[in-house]
Every structure is written in C-alpha cells, then in structure tokens.
Amino acid sequence: MHLAIPSVIVFLIVYGALIGAGVGVIVLLAMLWKDWKKGRLW
Amino acid sequence: MENASTTLLHPNVGWLLLVLFGAGWIGLGIFWGRRAKSFDGFMLAGRNVGMALGTATAMATWVTSNTVMLAPVFALEKGIWGMIAYSTASFGLLLFAPLSARIRQLIPKGYTSGDFIRLRYGRLAWVLFLIITIVYSMAWLVSMGTAGGKLLQTLSGIPYINGMTMILFVCVVYTLFGGLYAVIGTDFIQSVIILIGVVLVGSLVLFKTGLTQVYQSIEIHQPSLINALMPVALLSLFNNMFFGFGEVFHNNVWWSRAFAMRKDVAPRAFFVSGLLWFPIPIAAGFIALSASALGINVIDPNTVGPLVASSVLGKTGAILVFIVVFCSLASSIDSLLAATSDLLVEDVGKKMLGAKDNEQSLRRISKLTICALGLLTWILCAREMNLLEILFLSGPLVASAIWPVIGGLYWKRANSMGAVLAMVIGSIIGLVAYYQLGWYTASLISAAISMSIMLLSILWSRNDFDWKRISETNG
Amino acid sequence: MLGIGLMAGPYQGIGEPPVPRWVSPNESPYLADEGKVLLEWQLPEGSPASVPFQFQLEQSLQPDFTEPAMRYEGIDRATFVTGLAKGNYYYRVRVLSDSEGSGAWSKVVEVNVEFVSTTLVVTLFSIGLGVFVMTVVSILKGHRNCLQHQESQRKQDEGGQL
Numbered sequence: 005m006h007l008a009i010p011s012v013i014v015f016l017i018v019y020g021a022l023i024g025a026g027v028g029v030i031v032l033l034a035m036l037w038k039d040w041k042k043g044r045l046w
Numbered sequence: 047m048e049n050a051s052t053t054l055l056h057p058n059v060g061w062l063l064l065v066l067f068g069a070g071w072i073g074l075g076i077f078w079g080r081r082a083k084s085f086d087g088f089m090l091a092g093r094n095v096g097m098a099l100g101t102a103t104a105m106a107t108w109v110t111s112n113t114v115m116l117a118p119v120f121a122l123e124k125g126i127w128g129m130i131a132y133s134t135a136s137f138g139l140l141l142f143a144p145l146s147a148r149i150r151q152l153i154p155k156g157y158t159s160g161d162f163i164r165l166r167y168g169r170l171a172w173v174l175f176l177i178i179t180i181v182y183s184m185a186w187l188v189s190m191g192t193a194g195g196k197l198l199q200t201l202s203g204i205p206y207i208n209g210m211t212m213i214l215f216v217c218v219v220y221t222l223f224g225g226l227y228a229v230i231g232t233d234f235i236q237s238v239i240i241l242i243g244v245v246l247v248g249s250l251v252l253f254k255t256g257l258t259q260v261y262q263s264i265e266i267h268q269p270s271l272i273n274a275l276m277p278v279a280l281l282s283l284f285n286n287m288f289f290g291f292g293e294v295f296h297n298n299v300w301w302s303r304a305f306a307m308r309k310d311v312a313p314r315a316f317f318v319s320g321l322l323w324f325p326i327p328i329a330a331g332f333i334a335l336s337a338s339a340l341g342i343n344v345i346d347p348n349t350v351g352p353l354v355a356s357s358v359l360g361k362t363g364a365i366l367v368f369i370v371v372f373c374s375l376a377s378s379i380d381s382l383l384a385a386t387s388d389l390l391v392e393d394v395g396k397k398m399l400g401a402k403d404n405e406q407s408l409r410r411i412s413k414l415t416i417c418a419l420g421l422l423t424w425i426l427c428a429r430e431m432n433l434l435e436i437l438f439l440s441g442p443l444v445a446s447a448i449w450p451v452i453g454g455l456y457w458k459r460a461n462s463m464g465a466v467l468a469m470v471i472g473s474i475i476g477l478v479a480y481y482q483l484g485w486y487t488a489s490l491i492s493a494a495i496s497m498s499i500m501l502l503s504i505l506w507s508r509n510d511f512d513w514k515r516i517s518e519t520n521g
Numbered sequence: 522m523l524g525i526g527l528m529a530g531p532y533q534g535i536g537e538p539p540v541p542r543w544v545s546p547n548e549s550p551y552l553a554d555e556g557k558v559l560l561e562w563q564l565p566e567g568s569p570a571s572v573p574f575q576f577q578l579e580q581s582l583q584p585d586f587t588e589p590a591m592r593y594e595g596i597d598r599a600t601f602v603t604g605l606a607k608g609n610y611y612y613r614v615r616v617l618s619d620s621e622g623s624g625a626w627s628k629v630v631e632v633n634v635e636f637v638s639t640t641l642v643v644t645l646f647s648i649g650l651g652v653f654v655m656t657v658v659s660i661l662k663g664h665r666n667c668l669q670h671q672e673s674q675r676k677q678d679e680g681g682q683l
Contacts, residue, residue: 005446006606007274011261014272017126019150022248028322035098037235037453041052044096044308046081046230123557123603141657143663150668267592268604270556277636278555284649345559345599381616448656456663490645494652 048449053203054356054364060202063368064209068216071376074235075220075228079499083404087158088225088412092304095230100307100315101232104139106323106377107238109304111193114244114367117331118351122344125264125271125335132327134287137322138294140398144190146304146312150456152516154309159301159451160393165290165516167452167462170359172490174469176393179296182440183386184426187379189434191427194375200349201368210427217379218420222413226306229380232452234238236373241322244329245368245394251358255340263339271335285441289489292444296452299385317416333358387415438485442476449493458510464503472496538616538624541576550631553605558632561599562614575617582609586631604636612669675678 039045052291081089113132120128124129153162156412159179164172195210204212220228264271296302306310314425334350336342355363391412395401426433445470454462476492483491542550545561560578575633578593594617595602608611610632616624634665636642 006269008265009270009272009274011258014261015257015326016474017130018252018332021325022245022252025241025248025322025327026245028325028403029238031318031322032098032102032234032238032241035101039096039098040109044065046091046095046099046227064581123555125604141660144660144667147664148667151671209530259625264604269606273606277639277642281637281642282644284646286652287649287653321582343593343595343597344601345597347557347601405554452656452663453657458657487645490649490652493656497655505657 051271053234054352055202055288055361055368057203059388060198060204060209060368061362063365063372064198064204064212064216067372068212068231070125071216071228071232072092072223074232075222075224077224078227078231080106080226081227082225085408085412087227088409089384089391090227090302091230091328093306095303095307095311097311097318099230099234100303101318101322102237102309103233103381104300104303104316104319106233106240106374107381108135108139108319108378109237109240109326109374110190110378111197111371111375112332114240114370115193115197115348115351116337117327117457118334118354119330119347120272121351122334122337122347123270124230124279125273127274127276127283128271128326129331130281131279131286132282132331133324135290135327136320136323137287137416138290138386139316139323141291142294142300142304143315143320145452145455146300146425148308149301149304150312152513155394156305157302157391157392159296160389160397161299162454162516163450163465164393165396166446167450167465169464171465171469171481173451174466175450176389177448178443178469178473179389180386181436182293182444183297183299183382184391185424185433185437185440187382187424188431190375190379191423192222192380192430192433193428194371194379195472197375198368199389201352201364201371204252206396207428210458211424213375213379213421214427216422217383217415220381221383222416225412226302226384229384230306231410232380233377236377237322239373240370240377241326243253243373244326247355247359247366247370248329248333250363251336253353254358255336257496259465260336261340264335265336285488285490287446288445288493288501289441289449292441292446292486292489292493296444296447297385298389299381302385302388333498336427361362377462383419385414387412387419390415390419409517439477439480439488441485441489442480444471445474446470446472446490447490449497453500453504457504458513459504459507460500460511461503461507461509464500464507467503468496468499470500538574538618538677539564540625541598541614541616541627543630545634546630549629550609550633552635553632554637556605556634556636557601557603558605558641559599559601560614560630562627563598564616576614577617578612578614579624581595581611582608586629587612597670605632607634607636609633636656 068424086093117132120132160174162175173330173351191210191214197208198204199206256502272274283332307315333354337354338346352367355367450465450468472492472495475495476488479491480488540610541564543564545559573596575596579589581589593609611629612630613626614627618624
C-alpha cells in the first residue's frame with residue numbers, strides 16, 4: 005500500500021524541525037538568563 | 047582501512063578538538079565541583095536545580111550519539127516515517143513529567159529509583175529491578191564507549207582504542223571531581239552546542255540542495271521513503287516507543303534528575319525537554335534524504351550523516367559533526383556514570399551491604415564507584431564487546447518495568463506479586479519474542495504482557511498500600 | 522597507456538574491458554524485505570589494478586532492460602539502494618569505455634522487494650496503539666488524582682489553621 009506524503013507536508017516537517025530546534029536554543033538561553041537573574045540556577 | 051587522506055578529518059584536527067573540549071569539561075567539572083559541600087550536593091546537586099539547567103540536562107542526556115548518527119540512517123532506510131518514529135522517543139520525557147511530580151510528592155528525600163521500588167514493593171521486586179537496570183545501564187554505557195571510539199575513528203582516523211579511552215577518561219574525570227553539578231553544568235553547554243550544530247548542518251544542507259529537488263528525486267528513485275504507510279516504519283513504531291518508555295521510566299538517570307531539581311521545576315523541565323528533543327532526530331536525519339538529489343553515493347548506511355554533511359559542507363561540516371557527536375557522547379556517558387554509581391552506592395552499598403551512613407565515607411565510596419565503573423566500562427570497550435545486541439535485548443527487560451513503575455506510583459492496589467510477575471514474565475516472553483518473532487516485537491509484547499499482569503493483579507488485590515510507608519521512611 | 526589513466530575516466534586500456542561480477546547480493550533473486558539492498562561488484566582476477574575504472578549501473582523493472590534507468594555512474598564499486606517500492610528490480614553493471622562499445626554487461630541480478638504482510642503490520646500497530654493509549658490515560662488519570670489530592674490536602678491544612 006502506497007500513500008505518498010505530499011511535498012508540502014514534508015516541507016512543513018523539515019522546516020518545522022529546523023526552526024523548532026533553533027527556537028530551542030533561544031528558549032534554553034532565555035531560561036538560563038531568567039534563572040540566573042533570580043539566583044535560581046541551582 | 048582508514049588513512050589520513052580517506053577520513054573526513056585529519057587525526058590531528060580530531061585530537062585538537064578532543065583535547066580542547068576535554069580540557070574545558072574537566073576544568074568546569076573541577077570548578078563546579080566546589081559547590082558540592084555535602085553528599086546530597088555531590089549526588090543530587092543540592093536538590094535545588096532550576097528550570098534552565100534541569101531542562102537542558104534532561105534533553106542532553108537523552109541525545110546520544112545514536113540520535114545524531116542513527117537518525118540519518120532511519121531517514122535513509124525508513125524515510126519520513128522513520129524520522130518521525132525516532133522523534134517519538136521524546137514521548138518518554140513528556141510522560142515522565144507527571145511521574146516526576148508524583149515521585150517528588152511520594153518520596154521527597156529519596157535518592158534512587160531503586161529506593162522507591164524497595165519501599166513500594168519489597169526486596170524481591172527490588173532485586174529483580176536492580177538486575178534489569180544494571181544490565182541495561184552497563185549495556186548503554188559500554189555501547190556509548192564503543193560507538194564513540196568507532197565514530198572518532200571513522201571521522202578522523204584516530205585509532206579506536208585511543209579515541210574511546212580519551213572519551214571515557216574525560217567523562218570519568220569531570221564526573222569524579224564535580225559530581226552531578228559537573229554533569230548538569232556541562233550538559234547545558236553540550237545541549238546548546240548540539241542544537242546549534244544540528245540546526246547549522248541541517249540549514250546549510252537545505253540551503254544548498256533545496257527541498258523541492260530532494261522531494262522530486264526521492265519520488266522517482268526512492269518512493270518508499272515518502273510512503274505514509276511505509277511498512278517497516280509502522281511495524282516498529284510502538285516497539286521503539288515502549289523501549290523508550292521503559293528506559294526513561296525505570297532508570298536512575300532520570301529519577302536522580304527528578305530528585306535533583308527543585309520540586310516545582312521537575313515536571314515542567316521534563317516536559318519542555320521532551321518538546322526540545324522532538325525535532326532533533328528530524329533535523330539531524332533529513333540530510334540523509336538529500337543524498338540521492340546531491341548525487342552522493344552511499345555505500346555504508348551507518349555513516350550517511352557525516353558523509354552528506356562533509357560532502358556538502360567540506361571540512362566545516364565534518365568538524366561540526368565531530369563536535370556534535372562528542373558532545374552527545376559526553377552528555378550521556380557522564381549522566382550514566384553518575385546515576386549508575388549512585389544506584390550502586392545507595393542500593394547495593396548502603397541498603398544491601400550496610401555501608402556506613404556518614405557523609406565522608408559515602409562520598410569516598412561514590413568516587414571509588416565512579417572510577418570502578420569507568421574502568422569496567424573501559425575494559426569491556428577495549429575488548430570491543432558488541433554490547434549493542436545486549437542493549438537491544440534489554441528492550442523487553444526495561445519495557446516490563448513500565449507498568450510496575452506507573453502502578454506503584456499511582457495505585458494503592460498495585461502489589462508486589464503483580465510487579466514481580468509482570469517484570470519476570472514480561473521479560474521472558476519479550477525475549478522469546480525477540481528471537482522467535484523479530485526484534486520489532488520484543489518491547490511491545492513485553493509491555494503488553496506486563497501491563498496485563500499488573501492490571502489483573504490490581505483487580506485481584508484485596509489490600510491497599512499505605513503511602514505513608516514510603517514518605518515516612520527517610521528515602 | 523595503462524599508466525596514463527590516473528584520472529578517473531573511461532577505460533583506455535588494451536583489449537576488452539573486464540566484466541564485473543556481483544559480490545552482493547550473493548544470490549539472485551534476492552529478497553529485500555525492507556526495500557533496501559547493497560549492490561556491490563568486483564572485477565575478475567587479473568584485471569589491471571592501476572586503472573581507476575569507471576562503472577555504470579543500470580536498474581530496470583523488466584528483465585530485458587527495455588526501459589533502463591541509470592542508477593549510478595562513477596568509480597565506486599558499491600552502492601546502497603534504499604526506498605524501493607514493492608516490485609521486482611533488475612540490475613546490471615559494466616565498465617565504462619570511451620570507444621563505441623563499452624565493456625560487456627555483468628550478469629543480471631534480480632531483487633524482489635516484498636514487505637512483511639500487511640496483517641502483521643496492522644496487528645502490531647493496533648496492539649501498540651492500544652497499550653500506548655492505556656499507558657497515557659493511566660498516567661494522566663493518576664496525575665489528575667494526585668493534583669486533586671494535593672488540593673484537598675491543602676484545603677484541609679488551611680481549614681485546620683483557621
């Protein structure tokens with residue numbers, strides 16, 4: 005059984021993952037900054 | 047036959063990177079290790095880790111060299127569904143979030159997952175659990191060591207034994223000096239490097255090839271890779287998911303983090319770490335799909351990731367891959383060293399053998415255990431024991447522990463008999479399924495059987511467990 | 522002549538170009554149950570070793586190669602093919618030559634791509650889905666009970682303090 009995934013879905017998945025991972029870096033650094041300012045790192 | 051001209055990087059470049067990063071981790075380990083004023087500080091980073099560091103350590107530990115190297119293989123062989131199937135391993139982290147809240151509620155002063163099983167289910171279940179977790183943890187540790195040595199050799203021609211020794215040496219030293227503070231601190235840096243590396247390589251490959259061209263090439267030459275009903279991927283989807291659940295729900299690597307984070311932080315940190323982890327296999331894996339569009343001839347599928355990266359990006363690509371692989375190895379090995387030695391010290395040393403419960407001697411035993419564990423791992427890696435097979439075999443073992451853990455945390459009618467039978471019978475039948483039916487059935491069948499036994503035992507149970515028996519005892 | 526051929530290019534040696542032999546797959550027809558196959562070939566003993574031969578690999582859906590597709594052209598002696606859809610595929614490889622007739626084609630190797638039975642896939646998928654849903658639901662329900670219990674405990678404590 006073959007059901008081709010449309011190219012637009014593939015695009016969404018791949019671009020989404022790259023953007024998601026990039027956003028992840030920003031989120032981690034932002035959280036670090038916030039914790040550090042409040043002295044709640046560890 | 048590797049020689050300097052055929053590998054992607056020159057050995058000297060590889061050594062330079064290893065020494066630079068290795069010295070960095072060790073330096074930071076010593077620096078952060080000074081925070082560890084007490085045994086709790088050494089083992090559990092003072093039980094006060096915040097959201098940022100907590101999230102990063104959960105995410106980085108779950109990114110192993112497999113994530114970075116195998117995701118492209120999954121994409122190459124199983125296509126889009128293969129990549130997404132790999133990403134569902136993040137569900138283990140997502141689901142551990144509520145579990146961690148319950149763990150903190152029930153056993154706030156606990157040290158290990160073994161502690162919980164012992165208090166909840168008694169000694170027999172505890173011993174079975176320890177066997178499962180030690181087999182799995184050693185298999186994971188040794189397979190990381192051997193994978194590391196082989197990868198460094200493939201990427202840069204550094205001989206296997208040298209590369210493997212260097213990685214283990216660096217990880218043992220900074221874990222020894224810094225305990226969980228060093229592990230968690232370096233995990234944050236490693237997680238940022240991994241994410242940046244994966245995004246950089248992926249984006250640059252995407253920029254050079256264009257997704258339209260890739261899609262069209264696959265449509266013609268490799269149509270199964272964009273098949274939404276790709277049988278191979280669907281077949282193993284849930285099996286791999288339960289392997290992942292089993293790994294996360296039972297292992298002390300995750301429980302120790304639950305204990306190390308501040309109480310309100312743990313659930314949120316695990317949840318966010320799962321979200322952050324999800325895109326990584328896709329971002330790292332899709333570059334393998336570009337191979338045919340780029341005219342790259344793949345011969346050995348296991349190296350397709352670095353092959354595409356360096357074909358498209360030259361030396362820069364190879365260096366990025368090298369650094370990302372080294373970070374993903376270090377972030378997992380250090381966590382395993384720390385958490386497994388915690389388990390051995392607390393569960394075997396203290397509770398089984400009755401080691402003295404004073405700070406100094408415990409700290410000394412901990413450090414000795416980390417060294418011993420490192421040495422044992424080195425010996426097994428040096429003999430190139432192929433523990434990858436054992437790692438796969440541990441799938442049904444850890445999967446059989448999923449429902450005993452869930453039941454033990456939430457339901458007062460979950461009982462020892464049920465837990466013991468679930469782990470034993472689930473494991474045995476799972477192992478039989480591995481050989482008789484196929485690897486892609488083992489963890490699934492083990493989880494299903496273990497679940498059924500737990501549910502039956504709960505229906506049959508007449509007694510309610512008194513939760514106070516756990517929380518009143520101090521860990 | 523043989524020594525000049527240091528840059529990869531068509532065969533420029535003396536006599537007929539050698540005919541490649543299959544190393545992998547080592548049987549024909551070969552069952553590829555995951556849609557992937559390693560195609561590897563070698564030249565027979567006695568072929569000139571210093572010449573970097575160029576090869577041409579063709580794939581066809583018919584055994585008589587009526588509509589061949591070029592799968593690979595280059596100096597490697599292997600290629601790993603993945604993502605094939607269900608069906609039968611035929612491969613042959615030859616040494617590339619700049620004269621009219623290139624080297625003779627190798628024997629044809631047949632690869633059958635057959636995936637595991639749909640029944641098995643559906644069965645395992647369904648069982649997996651079932652256990653997955655039960656697991657998630659149990660955790661979420663347990664979590665909700667936890668939170669409710671925590672709330673009522675807090676209210677009790679507060680009530681006790683008033």
